[in-house]
Amino acid sequence: MSQQAHQLAEQVFQAYASQQPIPFLNPEAAVDEVLGYQTQDALIDKLKSHNQTEIAGYKVSMTSAETQAYANTHEPAYGTLLQTVLKQDGATVSLDKLFAPLIEPELVFIITEDLPAEPSVEDVLNHSQLAPAIEVPDARYQDWFPNFTLGDLLADNTATGLVVVGEPVAQLDYEQLGQVTMSLKYNDEEIKTGVASEVLGNPAKAVQWLSQKLASHGKALKKGDVISSGTFIPPIKAEKGTYTVDYANVGRVTVTFN
Numbered sequence: 003m004s005q006q007a008h009q010l011a012e013q014v015f016q017a018y019a020s021q022q023p024i025p026f027l028n029p030e031a032a033v034d035e036v037l038g039y040q041t042q043d044a045l046i047d048k049l050k051s052h053n054q055t056e057i058a059g060y061k062v063s064m065t066s067a068e069t070q071a072y073a074n075t076h077e078p079a080y081g082t083l084l085q086t087v088l089k090q091d092g093a094t095v096s097l098d099k100l101f102a103p104l105i106e107p108e109l110v111f112i113i114t115e116d117l118p119a120e121p122s123v124e125d126v127l128n129h130s131q132l133a134p135a136i137e138v139p140d141a142r143y144q145d146w147f148p149n150f151t152l153g154d155l156l157a158d159n160t161a162t163g164l165v166v167v168g169e170p171v172a173q174l175d176y177e178q179l180g181q182v183t184m185s186l187k188y189n190d191e192e193i194k195t196g197v198a199s200e201v202l203g204n205p206a207k208a209v210q211w212l213s214q215k216l217a218s219h220g221k222a223l224k225k226g227d228v229i230s231s232g233t234f235i236p237p238i239k240a241e242k243g244t245y246t247v248d249y250a251n252v253g254r255v256t257v258t259f260n
Contacts, residue, residue: 060083065233066202074152078212091166096259112226120214122210187245
């Protein structure tokens with residue numbers, strides 16, 4: 003890992019530690035995809051040590067053409083989930099502990115057997131459970147959304163904030179999975195709806211992509227890993243109040259911000 007990656011990771015880590023957002027690393031640091039993922043790895047090492055925690059899984063980001071356009075890229079990106087970012091259904095979160103959080107309704111895959119580097123759709127579905135979730139993206143940069151570059155995003159662990167995870171259920175078949183609909187409510191009023199096919203055509207494809215991308219970095223999806231698979235809708239700003247997402251045939255998950 004390059005010295006520059008360690009230096010950039012230290013800048014982002016200090017933003018975490020001080021709760022003070024920093025300017026984007028780019029264009030000054032010229033962070034590309036390679037340096038971005040290296041910086042993410044260095045940052046995760048610092049956070050693991052600082053928070054006395056371990057890696058719990060991964061999140062897949064930019065799973066639609068619209069979100070990829072924000073970062074001028076043609077494929078998703080991944081971030082690394084630490085155990086400390088996973089919250090249980092019904093969690094209450096203090097907004098002043100975050101920077102500029104967003105809301106993304108996502109399905110979580112919980113891996114039940116190690117996956118091969120290039121899993122088939124059947125591999126993914128046969129070796130995972132499903133859970134309703136709300137991802138809360140958050141970044142350590144000033145005025146970060148939607149103004150980031152790909153390198154900035156990767157270096158800050160793909161804007162990982164929190165992931166609120168509900169009760170796991172048995173995995174659906176491929177067709178059912180792509181047809182899962184969701185209703186997002188804010189303080190009991192429906193504000194958004196969406197369908198799982200917005201996630202690369204099917205969320206199982208996001209897990210396939212992730213496994214292949216991790217393999218290119220010498221990593222793998224292992225039993226027990228939690229995968230946040232991509233948002234059903236463009237992200238919205240998190241406000242004080244309660245957000246509830248109902249997923250057809252999967253379940254419900256709730257988070258409250260104060």
